[in-house]
Amino acid sequence: MATSRLFRTTSAAVAAAALLISGCSSGSSPSGTEASPERTGPGPGRAAPSASPALGPLPTATPANLRPYYDQKLTWRDCGVAGFQCATLKVPLDYAEPSADTDLELAVARKKATGPGTRIGSLMVNPGGPGGSAIDYLQQYAPQPAQVRARYDMVAVDPRGVARSEPVRCLSNKRMDKYTQTDQTPDDSAEVDKLTTAYRDFAKGCESRSGKVLPHVSTIESARDMDVLREVLGDKKLSYMGASYGTFLGATYAGLFPSRSGRLVLDGAMNPELDSRTINLNQTAGFNTAFTAFAADCIKRKDCPLGTKSTDDAGKRLSAFFQQLDARPLPTGEARRLTESLATTGVIAAMYDEQAWPILREYLAQAKDGNGRGLLTLSDTYYERDPDGSYANQMFANPAVNCLDLPPAFTSPDEVRAALPSFRKASPVFGDNFAWAALNCAYWPVKATGKAHRIEAEGAAPIVVVGTTRDPATPYEWAKALAAQFSGATLLTYDGDGHTAYGRGSDCIDTAINTYLLEGTTPPKNKRCT
Template identity: 75%
Template sequence: MATSRLLRTAGTVLTATALLISGCSSGSPSSGAAASRNPASGGTASAGTAPAPATSTLKPLPTAVPAALRPYYDQKLTWRECGVVGFECTTMKAPLDYEHPSAATDLKLAVSRKKATGPGDRLGSLMVNPGGPGGSAIDYLQQYAPQPEAVRARYDMVAMDPRGVARSEPVTCLSNAQMDDFTRVDQTPDDAAEADRLTSAFRTFAQGCLRRSGARLGHVSTAESARDMDILRAVLGDEKLTYVGASYGTFLGATYAGLFPSRVGRLVLDGAMDPALPARTMNRDQTAGFNTAFTAFAKDCAKQRDCPLGTGGPEEAGRRLSALFKKLDAHPAPTGGPRTLTESLATSGVTAAMYDEGAWPVLREYLAEAQKGDGRGLLALSDSYYERDPDGTYANQMFANPAVNCLDLPGAFSSPDEVRAALPAFRKASPVFGESFAWAALNCAYWPVKPTGAAHRITARGAAPILVVGTTRDPATPYPWARSLAAQLSSATLLTYDGDGHTAYGRGSDCIDTAINTYLLESTPPPPDKTCT
């Protein structure tokens, strides 16, 4: 069962394939990032509708560093060799609570870098974040970001695992065995008893996070992570921030720009989120985004000889996939081991493959196997989504994700009755995924820490030119979000990739890669509204 569909790059997804979101985050002006609030932006609307986008705007922090924070900005980092050859690692101190900094409660945040390789003059540091929230930026850096060569030659490539994530004071919630049980819970309840089991699972998860993570749970917001990035920028010796953020990383980067517009250097926001959207609207938009991706998959599948969903197009494909899910709901499929493939696990596996069209042939194969009663393939895709290793160990991503999301934004729903009332709108957005995505969005209703953020616009007035990138058939960050963010940011240029999959940079389009590399190396954005294929 997915408590949150994750926003993460296709590169990190297809190592094993995939991720999702559902309580995905939006604006969080917490911890001193003052924003004028629109009370309606995060409140409850009528059960079947979503609140309107926010009209409040994230306000910048004072440019002068407060005296209480000066020790953090003046700290010296001690680097050591680590991990992959050529990379260095260190830890950086940051206050748990920016409003009440205290050495007794400081966080230690993990940082890694790969120095510029040359030739050419060094341009400074380039920070990267692959999304999530909850994705390890260090893992991403060490596995994928030493490319492209022209960029890494001129920049020190740098990553910091955000607070609560991976190596940086990770949030934890359940044991591995408890997570196995959690992922199997029916996410399309057929009656009140099944709905009670689902809400009980959400409560158990939330209380486990509080019990195991304590005070950290109230201080893992996006705004706080953006402030951590400013400390890192300063201790690295950079006057301004150069940054490539993908998926949720675009919201982190945009938040930085909103808080510190005068310190913006070259920012690439690829697979953009819209911070002005309340949670329910965001979840419904993303449901439609996955439907768009599934339609593209179904059209492609119908052209292949091995298509297990028929040749009649998206409607037939949707009916056949829904029938498979219903069958698995009643009779989970064996997998050759002690675990079986349930409807919830199969749904995670299928949506995982929507992140990259390169996974479509594998998905066709695994769907055919599942139709014949073999659930091993779809279970493997689901495990990759949950970051579950073959030995049964779960990474921290599924814990950090709702911890950030539920702090950043009031929940999409406050009760099962609200979900039921909204089901027609979600089913309209996606006949295949709508019901499960709607119920998954109930998770924040039971979160033990109150949200500190609300939906808001980000203008970042005074910032240097920012590059926003959107993909037309992106499932996880629908293209309209990129258009909206580009319109909000006062200095943004929108670059469009007319294609499939999640995010665009480094995924095979020379046009996209050339435009982004030119911007990073020469500070020259592409022409307005440039479209690549």
């Protein structure tokens, strides 16, 4: 069972597939920062522009009580991965009341510029999530692209609460197994009670195991951590590549520190103006678009496990398959059986990258023959469950950030029931699942500190916002909306399938972004790539 909306980049096939179904991060307010006066100018994709205040910048002068953090020196050591160095960055748990007694230690990694050419500076990267390890991402993908790596020190910091940086923990591996199998499309009041109990137990586990850090893992605080790292690295301005949720993190940085923002690429952009419910509804429609594209490709093939009649018929067949699993889970060759919730998660995982479509067809065919192993594998990949049964921290960090950044999409089962028609309209296949999953933050032990807002980043250097037309997790309208909010930004469009665009096979996209990072030249206005 998915627990909260999770965004991040994908690699070939599903190796890095991710979405956790429910309230995705979109905004929070920094302690001691006043929002700038509201403006109501039009912008594509905006739900209610007149209701969205703008995120105000922090003072340009660093407060004296934060100076020790900005003045610290990093001690670099060999990471044990060829060519990478690691260090530990100290940041305050609470920026409003910094104290050495409660400091957090964040893991940092870098791969120094290799040349040829003059070193430009550091390029910080974040793959999204929230909850994705930036260090893992850096170490896996830093060898590419070579021309960027030659001129920049490639740098990553695992955000607070994530991976190596004071990780949030919630459930044991066995309890997490049980949690992921909870029925997320309840048919009656008893099943609703089981689902809400699962959400409550998850939240209690996070509070008992990670109570210290839980109130301080907001996107605002992580953006402030990035500014500390920027100065410690010796960069006057931040150069940054963020994907998916990483776009919201980068946009937040630009809103807080516009004068320190350099070359920022935001790929698979989020729209910080939207509230949790709108975000979830938009994504429901986004995954329906992605499934329709998959189904259109599938039905052209004689061996399509969803038939060859039409995309609507394929959707009905998939829904019927899920209903069958609700009553009779499939064997998988191990103690866990393929439940409806696990199968749904497996299918959703494959929507992130069209290169995963052949794998999904194969595993759906296996399931049709009574073998649920393949779809369980997809679900495990999505949840970052290792073969030994252990889970990565991502599934815990994700709701911790999301539920702090925005008030919950729903506060009761009755609110979910009232919204089901709109979610079903957005996606007949996934609507119920997405709607009920959006209830999880209602039981979170820490009250949200953020709210929806615009990010204008007045005074920032030109920013490149990238959107994919059939992106399931971050719909294209979000990229259009974010680009419209910034006082200076260029929208770069990828006409294609899958989540994010850079490094996924489009020479047009890659060339435009590499040119911007290396030369500072933004793409032409309204540039579209395939």
